[in-house]
Amino acid sequence: MIWLTFLPAGLTLALGVVLGVAQLPLHPAWSARLLATVAATTVVATIGTLVFITVNYAATLFPRAAGQLPEWALFGDDQPVPAGLGIPAIALTCLSVLTATRLSSRWAAEVRDARRTSQEVVESDVPLALAVPGRGGEVLVSRGLLRMLDGTQLQVVFQHEASHLRHRHHRYLALGALAAGTLPLLRSLNTRLRFALERWADEDAAEAVGDRTLVAHTIAQVALARSSPEPAALPFPAFTDSGVVQRVQALLATAPDKNTITGPVILAGAGLGTGLLASAAWQLDHVLGLTFL
Template sequence: MTWFTLAPPAVMLALGTLLGRAPLPLHPSWTARLLATTCAMTVVTALGTGVFMSINYAATLAPAAAALVPEWTLFGDDRPVPHPVGVPAALLTAAGALVAGRTAARWAAELRTARIQVREPLETDVPIAVAVPGRHGGVLLSRGMLRGFTAGELHVVLQHETSHLRHRHHRYTASGAMAGALLPPLRPLSERLRLAVERWADEDAAEAVGDRAFVARTIAKAALAHPPAAGPPAAFAESGVVRRVEALLDSAPDRNTVTGPLLFMGNGFVTSSLTGATLHLDHAAAAFLLYLLSLR
């Protein structure tokens, strides 16, 4: 192996760290797409690097067993993986796979519970509105939301939550949560992604309702009605609501019909290229082509 083996995950981690701290001058929809792509590709790159390093370390320990794995999974220079590199790589890869599995299992359990609860309002005075994705999903509301909000405010809430469902925002937040769970330096990126997704739904609700100030007041009312341990003002300040309300009280953001797609495609090209290099996709494609030629 060479230093290039670790270059793609290092670049991806640096890119994710930068995007987690530098605000993007884009519409929330494009920001969410770009950040979600970065999160997903970084996770695949990190785990892929660990898997391939572990395979090559195993081949170093047992050269005879290398014949049991495809040639494209082995490093091209045939250099052995040293113990100080191979042992941490194997341990971190196993730990990462465990974290990913537990995270996915927790999501599945929460989703099953939410799909059961969505059949009727939640019995709580706390105003709650949650978009439950899937065929048997919908918008889950609480009794407190139905009793404490006017018809116009409920319309705002439903427009916001249906935006989450329509655009499948759970996939965006899932990629961010997985990145934050596997790679702690990317937790700010995950938080920024969640904010972008909420801002996207806010803008959809504001466009549907036609009154940005009213949408802002509704969001603030829902945040202040939650009773956290530190009091309602803390909930208002710590949940990203301040930035969401400030954005809604400002003019609508530009749709970025040109810059948004260009930046998204540029980011996708860079991240997918790095991920492809990590997974040895070029070697896999060459091996597959040679296999097809051998059949002729």
């Protein structure tokens, strides 16, 4: 078999791990897009590699059936895949599929429950605001939040949640949750993605109300009033979710550059590079014409 087949998955996974700890000098909007893109391509490259090895191991076990498979689905050197590699690949492929199915089912159920709840104010003293995705989008708020904030502060909250809905941040969250669930090494990347999405909505709210200090104070006030932190596994962002202290500090500082040139360039470069790696994950040996171990 071609050991270079592992290269695309290894490179994208390494990049995902690095982005999970590195500070990105980009506007939160571009940071979130970059992190989500790398999360998606890493999952595709890694799962694709596992499936590729699984198919080739099955061809090793059943050589007659292998003749029915297209050439691109098989390693170029026709060498048998050892059981020490094939069996773990089968197990990890099945585990990844089960994990993705479980996460998707839980996500759908939680979104349905939130949509039903968002039709009315939540009768709770805990200050809470959530952006609930769906047709038109909804914002779920609690009675405690409405009592605690004045009209100007409520505008901050609704502008923040409107940003989540307008930019469909729930899709980014779904990608991050899927990546972290199937590839534990990407949990830090998922954490940074959630933070970047909150910062993106913070900056949109600050631009809409024209007062960064007001947004910072509102976030801090709501966070301090909560008796418990936001659940880490929410399928959609809450107003005080992810890194409140860092978000307040960022809002009290100068507004970040919007990276109108560097942002698209970096995102396009990363997307093209990791996308090519992900597409090559299934047949790198055929792409490069290599036949060595």
